[in-house]
Amino acid sequence: MNFFSSADLITALPLVFLTVWACILLLVAAFAGQRQGLVPALSLAGLLGTAYLLVSQMGLQADAFGGMFVTDGFSTFINIVLILGGVLSVALSYDYLKRMEIAKPEYYVLMLFSISGMMLMASAADLIVVFLALELLSIPLYVLAGIARGNLRSEEAGLKYFLLGAFASGFLVYGIALVYGATGTTLLSGVVAAASAGLEYPIYLVLGAGLILVGLGFKVAAVPFHMWTPDVYDGSPTSVTAFMAVGAKAAGFAALLRIFVSAFPSISEQITPVLYVMCAATLIIGNLLAIVQSNVKRMLAYSSISHAGFILMALVAYGNDAARFDVVSSALFYLLAFTFASFGSWAVVMSLEKSLGRGLEFKDYAGLFRRSPGLAMAMLVFMLSFAGVPPTLGFAGKFYLFRAVLEGGYVWLAIVGVVASLISAYYYLRLIVVMFMQEGEPEVARVPALGITAAVTAVASVVLFIFSGPLFAWASQALLRIF
Amino acid sequence: MEFLLQPLNLLTFFPVLGVLVLLFLGKRDGLSRWVALATSLLTFGVSLWVLGMFNAENPNLQLNFAYDWIQAAGWNIRYSMGIDGLSILLVLLTTFLSPIAILSTWHAVEERVRDFMIFFLLLEMGMLGVFLAQDLFLFYIFWEFTLVPMYFLIGIWGGAQRMYAAIKFFLYTMAGSILMLLAILWLGINQGTFHLPDLIAMGGIPPEVQFWLFLAFAAAFAIKVPMWPLHSWLPDAHVQAPTAGSVILAGVLLKMGTYGFLRFNLPLFPQAAVQLAPAMATLAVIGIVYGAIVSYSQKDVKKLVAYSSISHLGFVMLGLFALNAQGIEGAILQMVNHGISTGALFLIVGFIYERRHTREFSEFGGLWKVMPVYAVLALIVSLSSMGLPGLNGFVGEFTILLGAWGAGEGGALGSVWFTVFAALGVILAAVYMLYMFQKMFLGPVTVKANEALKDLTWREIAVMVPLLVLIFWIGLYPKPFFALMHPAVEQLVTLLQAAAIH
Numbered sequence: 001m002n003f004f005s006s007a008d009l010i011t012a013l014p015l016v017f018l019t020v021w022a023c024i025l026l027l028v029a030a031f032a033g034q035r036q037g038l039v040p041a042l043s044l045a046g047l048l049g050t051a052y053l054l055v056s057q058m059g060l061q062a063d064a065f066g067g068m069f070v071t072d073g074f075s076t077f078i079n080i081v082l083i084l085g086g087v088l089s090v091a092l093s094y095d096y097l098k099r100m101e102i103a104k105p106e107y108y109v110l111m112l113f114s115i116s117g118m119m120l121m122a123s124a125a126d127l128i129v130v131f132l133a134l135e136l137l138s139i140p141l142y143v144l145a146g147i148a149r150g151n152l153r154s155e156e157a158g159l160k161y162f163l164l165g166a167f168a169s170g171f172l173v174y175g176i177a178l179v180y181g182a183t184g185t186t187l188l189s190g191v192v193a194a195a196s197a198g199l200e201y202p203i204y205l206v207l208g209a210g211l212i213l214v215g216l217g218f219k220v221a222a223v224p225f226h227m228w229t230p231d232v233y234d235g236s237p238t239s240v241t242a243f244m245a246v247g248a249k250a251a252g253f254a255a256l257l258r259i260f261v262s263a264f265p266s267i268s269e270q271i272t273p274v275l276y277v278m279c280a281a282t283l284i285i286g287n288l289l290a291i292v293q294s295n296v297k298r299m300l301a302y303s304s305i306s307h308a309g310f311i312l313m314a315l316v317a318y319g320n321d322a323a324r325f326d327v328v329s330s331a332l333f334y335l336l337a338f339t340f341a342s343f344g345s346w347a348v349v350m351s352l353e354k355s356l357g358r359g360l361e362f363k364d365y366a367g368l369f370r371r372s373p374g375l376a377m378a379m380l381v382f383m384l385s386f387a388g389v390p391p392t393l394g395f396a397g398k399f400y401l402f403r404a405v406l407e408g409g410y411v412w413l414a415i416v417g418v419v420a421s422l423i424s425a426y427y428y429l430r431l432i433v434v435m436f437m438q439e440g441e442p443e444v445a446r447v448p449a450l451g452i453t454a455a456v457t458a459v460a461s462v463v464l465f466i467f468s469g470p471l472f473a474w475a476s477q478a479l480l481r482i483f
Numbered sequence: 484m485e486f487l488l489q490p491l492n493l494l495t496f497f498p499v500l501g502v503l504v505l506l507f508l509g510k511r512d513g514l515s516r517w518v519a520l521a522t523s524l525l526t527f528g529v530s531l532w533v534l535g536m537f538n539a540e541n542p543n544l545q546l547n548f549a550y551d552w553i554q555a556a557g558w559n560i561r562y563s564m565g566i567d568g569l570s571i572l573l574v575l576l577t578t579f580l581s582p583i584a585i586l587s588t589w590h591a592v593e594e595r596v597r598d599f600m601i602f603f604l605l606l607e608m609g610m611l612g613v614f615l616a617q618d619l620f621l622f623y624i625f626w627e628f629t630l631v632p633m634y635f636l637i638g639i640w641g642g643a644q645r646m647y648a649a650i651k652f653f654l655y656t657m658a659g660s661i662l663m664l665l666a667i668l669w670l671g672i673n674q675g676t677f678h679l680p681d682l683i684a685m686g687g688i689p690p691e692v693q694f695w696l697f698l699a700f701a702a703a704f705a706i707k708v709p710m711w712p713l714h715s716w717l718p719d720a721h722v723q724a725p726t727a728g729s730v731i732l733a734g735v736l737l738k739m740g741t742y743g744f745l746r747f748n749l750p751l752f753p754q755a756a757v758q759l760a761p762a763m764a765t766l767a768v769i770g771i772v773y774g775a776i777v778s779y780s781q782k783d784v785k786k787l788v789a790y791s792s793i794s795h796l797g798f799v800m801l802g803l804f805a806l807n808a809q810g811i812e813g814a815i816l817q818m819v820n821h822g823i824s825t826g827a828l829f830l831i832v833g834f835i836y837e838r839r840h841t842r843e844f845s846e847f848g849g850l851w852k853v854m855p856v857y858a859v860l861a862l863i864v865s866l867s868s869m870g871l872p873g874l875n876g877f878v879g880e881f882t883i884l885l886g887a888w889g890a891g892e893g894g895a896l897g898s899v900w901f902t903v904f905a906a907l908g909v910i911l912a913a914v915y916m917l918y919m920f921q922k923m924f925l926g927p928v929t930v931k932a933n934e935a936l937k938d939l940t941w942r943e944i945a946v947m948v949p950l951l952v953l954i955f956w957i958g959l960y961p962k963p964f965f966a967l968m969h970p971a972v973e974q975l976v977t978l979l980q981a982a983a984i985h
Contacts, residue, residue, distance in 0.1 A: 089665070153606060304608045324556070326556075391624055395624075399664070400556075403672060421661060422658050426650070430650070430653070436635065436639060437639050469554060
C-alpha cells in the first residue's frame with residue numbers, strides 16, 4: 001500500500017526540505033562546538049533554499065497526501081512571509097543572543113522547526129493536519145520563550161505560554177472532534193461536501209467551528225484569549241518575541257482563513273456574530289490597554305493584539321460572497337505590512353535593550369533622535385505604519401482591510417476600526433514624542449544587523465507603499481483553494 | 484524624469500529637492516537657512532511659471548497629468564494632478580507664504596535648523612499636493628502627510644506645552660480624516676474610481692447616501708477649518724507653534740479645510756450641499772460671532788489672533804454655503820486674504836515675542852513711541868484683518884456678505900439673518916483688533932523692559948513688505964484675482980443649481 005507518491009513530496013517540497021534541513025542542523029548543532037556562527041549561517045542558508053523552492057513553485061495549485069495538504073497561491077504567500085520573518089529573525093538574533101549571553105545553537109534549530117510548523121499550517125487542508133502543525137509550531141516556541149534559562153521572567157514566559165497553549169490545543173482538538181462528529185470527516189473538502197449534503201446535527205458543526213476559533217484565537221492573541229500575550233512577549237528574549245509576534249500570528253491567521261473561508265461558509269450566519277464581537281473586542285481592548293503601558297515591549301505586545309483585531313475585521317466578512325475574495329487578500333496584505341513594521345520596530349527595541357529586560361521603558365527612548373537619528377526615523381516610519389498614516393504600507397493595508405469590511409456591509413465595524421486606529425495613533429505618537437521631543441541620553445548598541453534590518457524594513461515600508469500596485473496584485477492572486 | 488518634468492509635479496516635488504540638498508549638507512545652520520530659502524523662492528518661481536501657463540478663461544482642470552498608479556486587485560487608483568480656478572490662488576498663496584515664513588525663522592529658530600527646514604519643506608510639498616491632487620486616494624495621502632511635518636514643527640520647536648499641542652493637533656485632525664477615508668472607500672467601491680473629475684461627471688449618488696458621505700467628508704474638513712464647535716485644537720496648536728509654523732498653519736493649512744469643502748463636498752454631493760447649506764451656514768455664523776467674542780477676552784496676543792481665525796474662517800464657510808457665484812468667489816478671495824493678513828499678524832506677534840519672550844497684553848503698552856515702524860505695520864495689518872475698505876479684508880468679506888444676502892430669501896440659505904449676524908462679526912472684529920492695538924501700542928510706555936526695544940530690522944521689514952503689497956493690491960484692485968477664479972466658480976455654481984432643482 002502506497003502512503004504517498006513522489007508527486008506528493010514535490011508538492012510539499014519546500015516544507016519537506018526545511019524540515020529535513022532542520023533535522024540535519026540538529027546534528028550539526030551537537031558537534032558545532034565553539035563555532036558559534038555555523039548554525040545561524042546554515043539556518044539562513046536553509047531558509048534561503050526554502051525561499052528558492054517556494055519561488056520556483058509560484059503559481060502551483062496542487063493537492064497532496066490525499067487532499068490533506070494543499071499548495072496554492074495562498075499558502076505560497078503566507079510561506080514567503082514566514083520565510084521573510086525567519087530570515088529577519090535569524091539576522092536579529094545572532095548578535096542579540098551573544099549580547100544577552102544566551103547564545104545557544106539549538107535556538108536556531110528550534111526556530112526552523114517552528115517555521116516548518118507554520119508552513120504546514122498554511123497548507124493544511126485537514127483538521128488533523130492543522131492540529132499537527134499547531135503543535136509543531138508551538139512546542140519549539142514554548143522552549144524558545146523560556147530559552148534564557150536562569151532568567152525568571154523568561155522561564156515564567158515559557159511556562160505560561162506552554163500551559164495556556166496546551167489548554168488552547170485542547171479546545172482545538174475538541175472542536176475537531178465535534179466537526180468530525182457532525183460530518184464524519186476531518187478533511188476540509190469533506191466537511192464542505194457533508195455540509196452541502198445536509199447534516200443531521202448541524203449544531204455540532206457550529207460548536208466545533210466555535211471551539212476551533214477558540215483554539216486558533218489563542219494563537220493569534222485575539223480577545224478574550226489574549227491574556228498570555230503581554231507576559232509572554234515581555235518575558236521572552238526580544239528576538240523570540242519578534243519571531244513570535246509575526247510568525248505565530250501569520251500561521252494562526254493562515255489556518256483561520258483557510259478553515260473558515262473554505263470549509264465553514266455554510267454556517268457563516270452563526271459564526272459571523274461571534275467573529276464580529278471578538279474582532280470589536282480585540283480592537284478596543286487591545287488598544288485601550290496599550291495606552292497605559294510605560295514599557296515599549298509591552299506596548300508593542302498590546303499593539304500586536306490590536307493588529308490581530310484588524311486582521312479579524314477582514315475575516316468577519318468571510319461569509320459574504322462578494323467580499324470573500326478581498327477578505328483573503330486584504331488580510332494577507334495587512335499581514336505583510338505588519339511583518340515589515342513589526343520586525344523593524346523590534347530591531348529598534350533590541351538596539352536599546354541593555355541587558356535582558358532592561359532599557360525598555362519609554363523614558364529610555366528620550367532623545368533617541370539626537371543620539372541616533374537613523375534609528376529614530378526608522379521607528380517613526382514603523383509607528384506611522386502601525387497607525388496607518390500615509391505614506392506607509394500600513395496605510396495601504398488598512399485601506400484594503402476597510403474595503404473588505406465595507407464590501408461585506410459592516411459599516412459599524414469599519415467605524416469601530418476607525419476609532420481603534422485613532423486610539424492607537426495616540427500611543428504610537430507618544431513614543432514619537434519621547435524619541436523626538438524629549439531630552440535624554442539613550443544608550444544605543446551599534447549592531448550592524450539591527451541597523452540594517454531597521455533600515456531595510458523602514459525603506460520597504462515606504463517604497464513598497466509608493467509602488468504598491470504589484471503587491472496588491474500579488475495578494476489578490478494569492479487565491480485560496482475553494483472546494 | 485518625464486514624471487518630474489510635468490509642471491505640476493515639478494511644482495509639488497520641488498521642495499523635496501531642497502530636502503535632498505539639506506540631507507547631504509550636514510548640520511550647517513547658516514547654509515541650511517539659505518538652501519531652504521532658495522528652494523522656497525524657486526518653488527514660488529515655478530508656481531509663477533504655472534500661472535503663466537494657466538488659462539483663466541478655461542473653467543476646467545488644466546496642466547493635467549494622470550498616470551495609472553495602482554491598477555490591481557480591483558483598485559482603480561490614479562496619480563492625477565490638475566489645477567483650475569478653484570485652486571490656483573491657494574497654490575500661489577502656499578508658495579508665496581513659504582519663503583516669508585522661512586525668512587521669519589532666521590533668528591527665531593536656532594536649534595536644529597536643518598531639521599526644521601527639512602520638515603518645513605516637506606510640509607510645503609504636502610500642502611501643494613493637497614491643492615493639486617485630483618484623485619481621492621492621492622489627495623488623502625497628501626492630506627494625511629501634512630500632519631507629520633506639522634506635528635514635528637509644533638512638537639520640537641514649539642512653546643512649553645508643545646508636546647501636548649502636537650499630539651492634540653495630530654489626533655484631532657486624524658479623527659476627522661479617517662471618517663473621510665471610509666467615505667472615500669465607499670465612493671471607490673461603488674463608483675469604481677477614485678478619480679475626482681470622473682466621479683463628478685458620473686454623479687448619480689442617491690441623495691440619502693450623499694447626506695452621509697457629505698458628513699463624513701465634512702468631519703475631516705470642518706475640523707481642519709476649524710468650524711465651531713470643532714475648533715478646540717486650534718488655539719493650542721497656534722499658541723505652541725513657532726512663528727513660522729503659525730504663519731503656515733493659519734495661512735495655508737486651515738485653507739485645506741475650506742478648500743476641501745469647495746473641491747469635494749460641493750461638486751461631489753451637490754444635493755446634500757443644498758440640503759445642508761442652512762445648517763453649515765448656522766455653524767459658520769456661530770463661529771464668526773463666537774470667535775470674535777472669545778478673541779476680545781484674550782490676554783495673550785497670539786491667542787487673540789488664533790481665535791480671530793475662527794471668526795474669519797466662519798466668513799469663508801458662510802460664503803461657500805451661499806452656493807452662489809458671489810459667495811464662493813468671496814470665500815476663495817477671503818481664504819487668500821486671511822492667509823495674508825493672519826500670516827502677517829502672526830509675524831507681528833513673532834517680532835515682539837523674539838524681543839520680549841512674552842505675549843501678554845499687560846507686558847506691553849505705548850510701543851508706538853519705542854518702535855514706530857513696527858507700530859505702523861501692525862496698524863495696517865490690523866486694519867486689513869478687520870476689513871477696512873481699501874484693504875484686502877474688506878473686499879473678501881463684503882463679497883461674501885453680498886453673496887449670503889443674495890442667497891437669503893428664496894436662496895440656498897433661506898434667510899437674511901445669516902448676513903445680519905455675520906455683519907455683526909465685522910463690527911466685533913473692529914472691536915477686538917482695535918482693543919489689541921490700543922493695549923499694545925498706544926498710551927505711555929508702562930513696562931520698563933520695553934523702553935530699550937529696537938525697532939524692526941531690515942530683514943523683518945523685508946519679510947513684511949510683500950504682504951503689505953498684496954494687502955493694498957487686493958484691497959484696491961481685486962479684479963485680476965477674481966478673473967482667475969470666475970469661470971471655474973461659474974461652472975461649479977451651474978452644477979449646484981442643477982442639483983437644487985432636483
